Amino acid sequence: MSRTLRALVYGDVDLNIIDGSAVWAQSTVQALAGAGCETRLVLKAPVRTGRLIDPLSGLPGVTVVRPHEDGLLSGPGDRPLSPVQAAQALVRLDEETPCDLLVLRGRRLVTHVVADGHFDGRIWAYLTDIPQSPAEMTEEAGEELERIARAARRLLCQTEELRCFLEAWVPEACGRCVLSPPAVPEPGFPVPEGDRPHDPFRLVYTGKFAPRWNTLPMTRLPSLLAERGIRAELHTVGDKIHEDRSRPEFRPAMARALDGGAPGVEHHGGQPREEAMRIAAGCDLGLGWRDPVLDASLELSTKVLEFGALGLPVVLNRTPVHEALLGADYPLYVPGRAGLDDAVDTVALAVREPGARRLAADRCRRAAARYTLGQATQRWRTQLEQAFPQAPAAVTARPRPLRVGVAGHDLKFLTRLLDHFRALPGLDVRVDAWPALARHDPAESRELAAWADVVIVEWCGPAAVWYSRHKRPGSRLVIRLHRFELDAPWPHDVDIDAVDTVVCVSPYYARRTREVTGWPREKVTVVPNWVDTDQLDRTKAPGARFRLGMIGIAPSRKRLDLGLDVLEALRARDRRWHLRVKSKPPWEYWWIWNKPDERAHYDSVLRRMQTSPLLEGAVVFDGFGADVASWLRRVGHVLSTSDDESFHLAPAEGMASCAVPSLLPWPGADEIYDARWIHRHPEAMAEAIAGLGEEDWLSAGRLARTQARENFSLERVARDWTELLVAR
Known part of the structure; x- marks a missing residue:
């Protein structure tokens, strides 16, 4: 980053009480400070203990804002801020010293902050308290999250x-x-090495005490283990006992158990994070066992990672998140319905089988190593560099911002480039969005043409013709041509003398453009389509290796029928192979479905899927949508079987996800993609795919990902486009 960014941080959490959400606030400030931000942490509640706040006071660039003590509130100052009060205090702080980013935690809080639009485009919202299952995702909740997403950076x-x-x-x-x-900090003390359990065997729990966290049943573990001949004690750390209206008896019962009412329980009360970790390090087994109602949670327990950083094995529920973290064969999952007896069985296993305990400790230790505070700092640094890119010297040296106009009827291929341009210091960006291919507001377009230093027109259609005839002297005009425009009259109607650069997405179509139009070679250049390689780079889901993927199957030249040829050839060898198709159905495109030959093609393809024994149940159609990155987690090979493409984004996106691309030799494919991914015909494609064993598939996917980053990454393409804006 070329300048020091200013961050405001507020969580709807009380930092007087140590739990996962309070620890999040502390870790976030530490990571932002480490990434070079000037960071203001705004407190929700009056300070009663400095256990979490004091470690932040000595960090360079960190300021702790105490709204109650600093006079930011009107009225009584002894109660925690409500979301409304917090939103007001944040606006006031921003007006005094504007922030570049506002980091928030808490859905109700974010909803209030979003309501007035003051921080739109600057919000970095940490969301956990949201619906985490389809049953919970009501229409109201979905609309609220949509508003948050639109306002958030x-x-x-x-x-x-x-x-x-x-x-x-x-x-x-x-x-x-x-x-x-x-994020888990490195322990600031020597961690005991080896596996020498204490006698009595020491269990440990740190965090909040709540019914669904099974903290009351935990206090019975020492007594129940004693009945099995195992001497054990439970060490607990924390001072937050939940009030549960549905279980009013819980709070007093929990307090009694911690205050000597449960044999074998030693309660250490609230402690600074470092001291809590020190106490845990002196124990033998961590407890992360919860009520099964939480098994569907998509969150990751901070305490599991903290125990892992200390070399402690952890008893916990078998959930998809835990299996992804520790493996399906982790030995200390609570079996059955995860009741109290099941938990006792698992703790007894850990005590009596050192091998299982050591394996669990190793898994937890290795998992925690991926979540250090240092890695969190690096993640923040990378994300901030992407969100706040540096402008080239040719822009920053200008006496005023470079005015960039963007025009066209369909800007979907420019979305992230537009975000990049808007984020660049020294650029002022406006958009002339045409409501249809040949329909616009001439007055608005004239205003943009007169204002802009550079105009980018997406698609070489009517907008390109109009802007070439209304170019302001001294301004630059850049037109991007895809493929379909070459078969239309518009390129011939463009005043090429007024155009500075025509951008094509592949060398083949750059040549075709020059051949069809006769435009000068020096005016036609190649910049590939962008791929958000960071967003697409996600861990593959189990079974992905045996899933083919196709993105977009309309019109018929996309050749779904050839994809089915590949699938049939593979399933003749191994019935594990499946094909997933992410696309709108062809009948949703009226200009396609009105053509008899197109209907005939899809009628044949669909009948084939119904009648072929090899295809039965092997093709899955997924809804069209922007969630390509998550969809690609389930796909191990992306097919490109088209007759013709200008670029074909699908294999590039697959490559970024570590899927192996497989292409047929459509014209120009070998000038965009490595020849190793291109096959002469569907049979050769199937043969190459079937020949990849597990390790070969992983290796090929990693190579594909590297190539995607080097050739198509958003960072690289944005840099090329920025150079076009300032070219002389």
């Missing part, structure tokens, strides 16, 4: 599972979601 998701769920249900979230898992 980034949505911070704790796990991949949560990110994919959010993208599937909130299309506006796609492209904005980034991973922001819990």
Whole structure:
């Protein structure tokens, strides 16, 4: 980053009480400071203890804002801020010293902040308290999350599972979601080495005490283990006991158990994070066992990672998130329905089988190593560099901002480039969005043409013709031509003398453009389509290796029938192979479905899927949508079987996801993609795919990902486009 960014951080959490959400606030400030931000942490509640706040006071660039003590509130100052009060305080702080990013935690809070639009485009919202299953995603909740997504610069998701769920249900979230898992600090003390359990065997729990966290049943573990001849004690750390209206007896019962009412329980009360970790390090087994109602949660427990950083094995429920973290064969999952007896069985196993305990400790240790505070700092640094890119010297040296106009009827291929341009210091960006291919507001277009230093026209259609005839002297005009325009009259109607650059997405179509139009060679250049390689780079789901993928099957020249040829050849060898298709159905495109030959093609393809024994149940159609990144997690090979393409984004996106691309030799494919991915015919394609064993497939996917990053990454393409803007 060329300048120091200013961050405001506020969580709807009380930092006097140590739990996962309070620890998040501390870790986020530490990571932002480490990434070079001037960071103001705004507190929700009056300070009663400095356990979490004091470690931040010595960090360079960090300021702790205490609204109660600093006079930011009117009225009584002894109660925690409501979301409304917090939103007002944040606006006031921003008006005094504007922030570049506002990092928030808490759905109700974010909803209030979004309501007045003051921070639109600057919000980085950390979302956990949202619906995490289809049954919970009501229409009202979906609309609320859509509003948040539209206003946010980034949505911070704790796990991949949560990110994919959010993208599937909130299309506006796609492209904005980034991973922001819990961060665990390195222990500031020597961690005991080896596996020498204490006698009595020491169990440990740290965090909040709540019914669904099974903290009351946990206090019975020492007594129940004693009945099995196992001497054990439970060490607990924390001072937050939940009030549960549905279980009013819980709070007093929990307090009694911690205050000597449960044999074998030693309660250490609330402690600074470092001291809590020190106490845990002196124990033998961590407890992360919860009520099964939480098994569907898409969140990751901070305490599991903290225990892992200390070399402690952890007893916990078998859930998809835990299996992704520790493996399906992790030995200390609580079996059955995860009741109290099941938990006792698992703890007894850990005590009596050192091998299982050591394997679990190793898994937890290796998992925690991926979630250090240092790695969180690097994640923030990378995300901030992407969100706040540096402008080239040719822009920053200008006496006023470079005025960039963007015009066209369909800007879907420019979305992230537009975000990049808007984020560049020294650029002023306006858009003339034509409502249809040949329909626009001439007055609005004239205003843009007169204002802009550079105009980019997407598609060489009527907009390109209009702007070539209304170009302001001294301005630059850049037109991007895709493919279909070459078969239309518009390129011949463009005043090429007024055009500075025509951008094509592949060398083949650059040559075709020059051949068809006769335009000068020096005016036609190649910039590939962009691929958001960071968003697409996600861990593959189990079974992905045996799934083919096709994105977009209309019109018929996309050749779904050839994709079926590949699938049939593979399933003749192994019935594990399937094909997933992400596309609108052809009948949703009226200009396609009105053509008899197109209807005949799809009628034949659909009948084939119904009648072929090899295809029965092997083709899955997924809904069209922006959630391509999460969809590609389930795909191991992306097919491109088209008769003709200008670029074909699908294999490039697949490559970025570590899927192996497989292409037929459509004209120009070998000038965009490595020849190793191109096959002469469907049979050769199937042969190459079937020949990849597990390790070969993984290796090929990694190579494909590297090639996608080098050739098509958003960063590289944005840099090329920025150079076009300032070219002389």
